Amino acid sequence: MRYPGLLTRYKHYLPVTERTPMLTLQEGNTPLIRAENLSEELDLDLYFKYEGLNPTGSFKDRGMVMAVAKAMEEGSRTIMCASTGNTSAAAAAYAARGGLNCIVLIPNNNIALGKLAQAIIYGAKVIAIEGNFDRALEIVREITAKHPITLVNSVNPYRIEGQKTAAFEVCEQLGGAPDYLAIPVGNAGNISAYWKGFKEYREAGKSDSLPKMIGFEAEGAMAIVKGEPITNPETVATAIRIGNPASWKTAVAAAEESDGKIDFVTDEEILDTYKWMASREGIFAEPASAASLAGVRKRKREGGFQGGEKVVCVLTGHGLKDPNIAIKSVQAEPMVVPDTEAAVMAAIARLEEASR
Amino acid sequence: MRYPGLLTRYKHYLPVTERTPMLTLQEGNTPLIRAENLSEELDLDLYFKYEGLNPTGSFKDRGMVMAVAKAMEEGSRTIMCASTGNTSAAAAAYAARGGLNCIVLIPNNNIALGKLAQAIIYGAKVIAIEGNFDRALEIVREITAKHPITLVNSVNPYRIEGQKTAAFEVCEQLGGAPDYLAIPVGNAGNISAYWKGFKEYREAGKSDSLPKMIGFEAEGAMAIVKGEPITNPETVATAIRIGNPASWKTAVAAAEESDGKIDFVTDEEILDTYKWMASREGIFAEPASAASLAGVRKRKREGGFQGGEKVVCVLTGHGLKDPNIAIKSVQAEPMVVPDTEAAVMAAIARLEEASR
Numbered sequence: 001m002r003y004p005g006l007l008t009r010y011k012h013y014l015p016v017t018e019r020t021p022m023l024t025l026q027e028g029n030t031p032l033i034r035a036e037n038l039s040e041e042l043d044l045d046l047y048f049k050y051e052g053l054n055p056t057g058s059f060k061d062r063g064m065v066m067a068v069a070k071a072m073e074e075g076s077r078t079i080m081c082a083s084t085g086n087t088s089a090a091a092a093a094y095a096a097r098g099g100l101n102c103i104v105l106i107p108n109n110n111i112a113l114g115k116l117a118q119a120i121i122y123g124a125k126v127i128a129i130e131g132n133f134d135r136a137l138e139i140v141r142e143i144t145a146k147h148p149i150t151l152v153n154s155v156n157p158y159r160i161e162g163q164k165t166a167a168f169e170v171c172e173q174l175g176g177a178p179d180y181l182a183i184p185v186g187n188a189g190n191i192s193a194y195w196k197g198f199k200e201y202r203e204a205g206k207s208d209s210l211p212k213m214i215g216f217e218a219e220g221a222m223a224i225v226k227g228e229p230i231t232n233p234e235t236v237a238t239a240i241r242i243g244n245p246a247s248w249k250t251a252v253a254a255a256e257e258s259d260g261k262i263d264f265v266t267d268e269e270i271l272d273t274y275k276w277m278a279s280r281e282g283i284f285a286e287p288a289s290a291a292s293l294a295g296v297r298k299r300k301r302e303g304g305f306q307g308g309e310k311v312v313c314v315l316t317g318h319g320l321k322d323p324n325i326a327i328k329s330v331q332a333e334p335m336v337v338p339d340t341e342a343a344v345m346a347a348i349a350r351l352e353e354a355s356r
Numbered sequence: 357m358r359y360p361g362l363l364t365r366y367k368h369y370l371p372v373t374e375r376t377p378m379l380t381l382q383e384g385n386t387p388l389i390r391a392e393n394l395s396e397e398l399d400l401d402l403y404f405k406y407e408g409l410n411p412t413g414s415f416k417d418r419g420m421v422m423a424v425a426k427a428m429e430e431g432s433r434t435i436m437c438a439s440t441g442n443t444s445a446a447a448a449a450y451a452a453r454g455g456l457n458c459i460v461l462i463p464n465n466n467i468a469l470g471k472l473a474q475a476i477i478y479g480a481k482v483i484a485i486e487g488n489f490d491r492a493l494e495i496v497r498e499i500t501a502k503h504p505i506t507l508v509n510s511v512n513p514y515r516i517e518g519q520k521t522a523a524f525e526v527c528e529q530l531g532g533a534p535d536y537l538a539i540p541v542g543n544a545g546n547i548s549a550y551w552k553g554f555k556e557y558r559e560a561g562k563s564d565s566l567p568k569m570i571g572f573e574a575e576g577a578m579a580i581v582k583g584e585p586i587t588n589p590e591t592v593a594t595a596i597r598i599g600n601p602a603s604w605k606t607a608v609a610a611a612e613e614s615d616g617k618i619d620f621v622t623d624e625e626i627l628d629t630y631k632w633m634a635s636r637e638g639i640f641a642e643p644a645s646a647a648s649l650a651g652v653r654k655r656k657r658e659g660g661f662q663g664g665e666k667v668v669c670v671l672t673g674h675g676l677k678d679p680n681i682a683i684k685s686v687q688a689e690p691m692v693v694p695d696t697e698a699a700v701m702a703a704i705a706r707l708e709e710a711s712r
Binding site: 001002003024025026029031032033036037050053054055056057092093094095096097099101103105106108113114116117118120121122123125126127128129130131135136139142143146147172173174175274275278279280281282283284318319320321323326327329330333334335336337338339340341343344345347348351352355 | 695
């Protein structure tokens with residue numbers, strides 16, 4: 001039997017009506033991978049919710065399938081967002097699948113075509129404005145308020161509805177909620193969505209408990225931790241480089257209600273964890289994703305765990321989303337040797353020596 | 357309940373013993389996505405087996421988990437391969453997961469660090485030799501024959517065993533075998549593995565029929581179609597740029613036994629299909645993957661289908677694997693306009709006009 005996609009699988013928990021098209025690219029149903037090696041090292045029962053295996057490579061597909069299906073239900077022919085990253089890719093893919101037009105608005109400064117290539121391949125029309133990201137989002141809001149064009153940025157309420165399904169899956173995969181849910185915090189919609197999902201599943205009798213929600217901002221973009229917006233957020237973890245999170249209040253509520261915490265990690269901790277996770281556990285996620293595990297390591301160092309707790313780290317996007325960071329992280333050129341067995345064996349010996 | 361991974365899921369069909377470690381990154385269990393838009397256009401019942409949603413982004417994970425688990429069972433501490441692409445990524449990831457060393461040998465010409473970054477992030481040691489790819493493979497074979505290092509290139513027989521599980525999944529997802537299985541052909545191991553899987557599942561009473569196997573080489577690397585090795589294979593579809601396929605005979609047998617065919621598609625057809633699939637169906641796969649759908653379109657043009665046949669196209673790797681091709685394919689810079697609602701609305705109108 002084929003997995004039917006999120007809207008069908010969770011229709012009783014979603015704003016799905018008889019008229020909602022059952023749009024799907026088979027998003028969701030992502031692996032929950034036990035960290036066999038790192039669990040031991042950290043004295044935890046550690047898991048990764050590997051959201052990079054959604055169709056466009058990030059968790060954004062969960063919310064976008066819901067938002068685009070509702071746009072179709074409402075008769076919209078065009079969706080629009082301001083985004084230079086994962087949101088635009090997801091919007092463009094579901095628009096293509098649903099036969100809608102997709103307009104992506106971006107700031108004209110620092111256009112990295114690589115980040116946008118995915119959206120363009122999916123057929124989105126990209127327009128750059130002479131202004132910054134906030135201005136792009138403002139214009140999207142103005143246009144979608146006046147014209148028959150649907151806004152699919154995170155202020156679209158259906159996005160959170162779709163995203164909460166990840167919490168349902170975690171409960172099913174573990175046979176209940178974990179003790180801790182560790183998650184990167186940028187725009188703060190995802191931590192809000194998970195918390196909503198965990199609460200709904202407990203209310204429905206599908207799980208007995210709730211996790212402590214521990215969210216981690218990047219140090220250079222830690223608006224919530226600081227308690228004030230950051231004007232020029234900076235971090236290597238571009239997917240959480242946000243200075244004024246849209247879901248600020250619900251994120252703080254999730255941390256407080258669950259007896260959790262919103263903390264921060266440094267870029268150095270993020271990049272170190274990014275490589276550690278790949279080389280010790282075989283899991284490659286984009287830098288922002290590594291903030292969840294980096295945060296768990298920080299909490300561990302600070303004595304925040306007793307030992308043996310069940311912890312799920314959300315990995316929001318695939319490592320292949322940001323190949324330039326991967327290349328920079330491994331800058332060293334390969335060793336070049338003559339094409340003989342002896343030369344290669346000697347090189348292997350040298351490499352083994354060097355890594356001791 | 358958590359999906360347990362391929363070795364557990366299909367242990368009765370695999371060379372799994374009591375001593376085989378149940379290694380997994382939750383490979384397999386990939387989506388079979390119905391092509392809702394393209395089915396209509398091609399008058400077929402068309403599906404994509406989206407292998408890009410394996411953990412390292414390609415189908416290679418299926419064979420590699422089996423090969424690395426057997427290496428561990430046999431007490432090996434190091435695996436080795438010659439590869440500049442998907443094989444090295446999969447080998448490095450499973451070596452990391454299993455706690456083994458991974459050595460990747462590459463030719464010194466045209467080292468594209470981007471293609472190797474994934475393997476290096478997973479912790480592989482990369483050595484370049486002053487020689488070509490064939491020489492690198494020769495040295496790997498020499499070394500692994502003499503030293504306690506396990507060869508994990510496609511000549512490792514466990515690779516095909518793991519890969520055949522994709523055919524099992526297709527049968528389960530469709531409730532039986534399709535009429536046609538369309539697949540890119542490079543080294544020809546994958547078409548051989550699918551055919552083995554379909555036959556084993558029919559023998560086990562899990563499906564009633566067998567598909568016709570239709571495989572597609574790239575024109576510049578069509579050794580099987582021509583009937584002779586290609587000395588300098590060239591194609592944009594790097595994952596199938598192979599001049600002397602290792603599984604040549606079994607691939608020809610699969611096509612003949614199934615009443616299928618090995619044919620070729622041009623680079624132009626591959627790139628056109630690559631964009632068509634993304635923009636019409638929301639599915640982004642690496643160029644080599646598009647060879648399967650490009651081949652189906654060719655067969656359709658040539659009158660090779662009656663109409664309504666159930667066809668599964670195998671998409672071997674995620675589009676994010678080859679971001680440079682995506683960027684080249686969408687080279688046009690975004691339109692830049694002033695930051696006003698009116699200017700953006702005018703730009704949208706111009707784009708819509710242009711795409712009519």
